[in-house]
Amino acid sequence: MIEMKNIKRLISILLICVLALSFFTLTACGKGEKDYTVNLKDALGNPYSSGIVVKFMQGGKQVAMQSCDEQGAAIKSLVNGKYDVVLSFADEEVEYHYDKDIKLSPRKNNVDVILAYKVKGEPEKLYAGTKELDVYNVKDGCTYVELTSGSRNYFLFSPTKEGNYEFSIPEGKGATIGYYGAPHFVQENSAAEVKDNKFTINVKSSMIGTNGTGTSTFVIGIDADKKTKNCVLGIERIGDAIKTIEDEPWTIYQKTVELQDYTLPANAEIKEFDLTASTDTYKVVLNDDDGYYHLGEKNGPLVLVRLAEDNEYIACFKTMLDRSGVNKYFFDKDDNFIKKESYSECLLEYIEYVDENEGVYPLTEDLKYIIQQRGEYVGWWDIESQSYMFKDDAGNNMTDINAEIAWLFMCCYVE
Numbered sequence: 001m002i003e004m005k006n007i008k009r010l011i012s013i014l015l016i017c018v019l020a021l022s023f024f025t026l027t028a029c030g031k032g033e034k035d036y037t038v039n040l041k042d043a044l045g046n047p048y049s050s051g052i053v054v055k056f057m058q059g060g061k062q063v064a065m066q067s068c069d070e071q072g073a074a075i076k077s078l079v080n081g082k083y084d085v086v087l088s089f090a091d092e093e094v095e096y097h098y099d100k101d102i103k104l105s106p107r108k109n110n111v112d113v114i115l116a117y118k119v120k121g122e123p124e125k126l127y128a129g130t131k132e133l134d135v136y137n138v139k140d141g142c143t144y145v146e147l148t149s150g151s152r153n154y155f156l157f158s159p160t161k162e163g164n165y166e167f168s169i170p171e172g173k174g175a176t177i178g179y180y181g182a183p184h185f186v187q188e189n190s191a192a193e194v195k196d197n198k199f200t201i202n203v204k205s206s207m208i209g210t211n212g213t214g215t216s217t218f219v220i221g222i223d224a225d226k227k228t229k230n231c232v233l234g235i236e237r238i239g240d241a242i243k244t245i246e247d248e249p250w251t252i253y254q255k256t257v258e259l260q261d262y263t264l265p266a267n268a269e270i271k272e273f274d275l276t277a278s279t280d281t282y283k284v285v286l287n288d289d290d291g292y293y294h295l296g297e298k299n300g301p302l303v304l305v306r307l308a309e310d311n312e313y314i315a316c317f318k319t320m321l322d323r324s325g326v327n328k329y330f331f332d333k334d335d336n337f338i339k340k341e342s343y344s345e346c347l348l349e350y351i352e353y354v355d356e357n358e359g360v361y362p363l364t365e366d367l368k369y370i371i372q373q374r375g376e377y378v379g380w381w382d383i384e385s386q387s388y389m390f391k392d393d394a395g396n397n398m399t400d401i402n403a404e405i406a407w408l409f410m411c412c413y414v415e
Contacts, residue, residue, distance in 0.1 A: 042142035047072025097144035116144040128186035174228030292362035308359030381406030
């Protein structure tokens with residue numbers, strides 16, 4: 001049997017060994033050092049990666065400092081202890097809102113600090129009808145905004161880069177967000193679909209100035225209830241601008257023939273096509289020798305196109321070009337976009353060579369193609385289309401037009 005005093009002696013020896021080992025371990029590890037981490041983020045979870053220095057304080061004195069890395073983390077190996085954290089900002093022009101009571105301890109050696117820009121300066125004036133509104137400019141990222149309770153608060157955002165932007169405020173905090181148009185026209189209701197206090201705006205490159213300044217300004221509204229005095233407005237570029245068909249490049253139709261000035265023969269009589277006739281009544285034939293279409297046979301009456309003088313049904317091509325342009329959008333059988341084709345450039349070349357008095361030019365492959373493509377696209381001879389061209393004096397659709405030859409409505413012929 002081991003005596004009790006020997007047991008106590010053995011326990012004492014073991015305790016001394018444990019303490020000695022602990023002391024040795026602490027000494028070898030730099031007096032009990034460990035990593036202390038401060039993570040600098042915005043309310044959307046994005047890191048602040050530059051321009052901010054984290055100072056570690058004890059007893060009001062700075063014991064260490066560390067800049068944040070690309071992930072927004074400031075990591076410093078320090079002796080075990082309690083530390084107060086103070087942030088220092090390189091850009092003194094920018095003010096931040098955040099919880100300034102930041103503390104670290106051996107048990108809490110990793111903390112997140114959520115920062116948001118603070119709106120600075122005096123408000124601008126914005127007019128919605130007869131109302132004068134105070135508005136503040138905000139930028140992308142997270143902005144701490146003070147709100148007038150029980151009212152709609154307005155903010156202006158001018159993007160400096162194209163992209164798809166998401167606007168948001170926290171859910172369930174007594175405020176709702178909306179998009180209310182542009183400064184020159186502030187809308188009463190949100191112009192964007194808002195879900196979970198978020199909406200998106202597609203900002204195309206055409207909305208951005210060549211010097212990187214925003215040329216389009218968006219009016220953001222935040223409705224605050226009677227108890228809500230502030231919130232954080234998040235503006236985040238979540239991807240490239242979403243392209244629409246309108247953003248696709250134009251395929252410019254190129255003329256296929258050499259052009260020359262055209263003059264109607266003396267005493268030439270211009271004849272109109274009867275668009276109610278049967279399909280076989282008018283057969284246009286291309287004469288390869290002169291490059292023009294003729295009626296009936298290649299040496300028959302010359303077919304002309306009204307390029308610079310209006311006809312009885314529709315404005316001529318010159319008038320169309322002055323108003324908008326002549327083009328067609330092409331889609332496959334499943335309505336997938338294929339291309340956009342512009343005929344305006346080709347028509348402008350033709351118009352330079354028309355007969356000065358009648359504004360006509362002989363029908364070529366180019367002009368036949370352009371008339372047919374544009375007409376089918378717009379619906380000039382589709383009686384179901386709103387663009388149907390053929391109306392009687394009372395404005396009713398003429399139902400006896402032969403759609404197969406209706407494209408000749410922009411043409412005439414000479415004998």
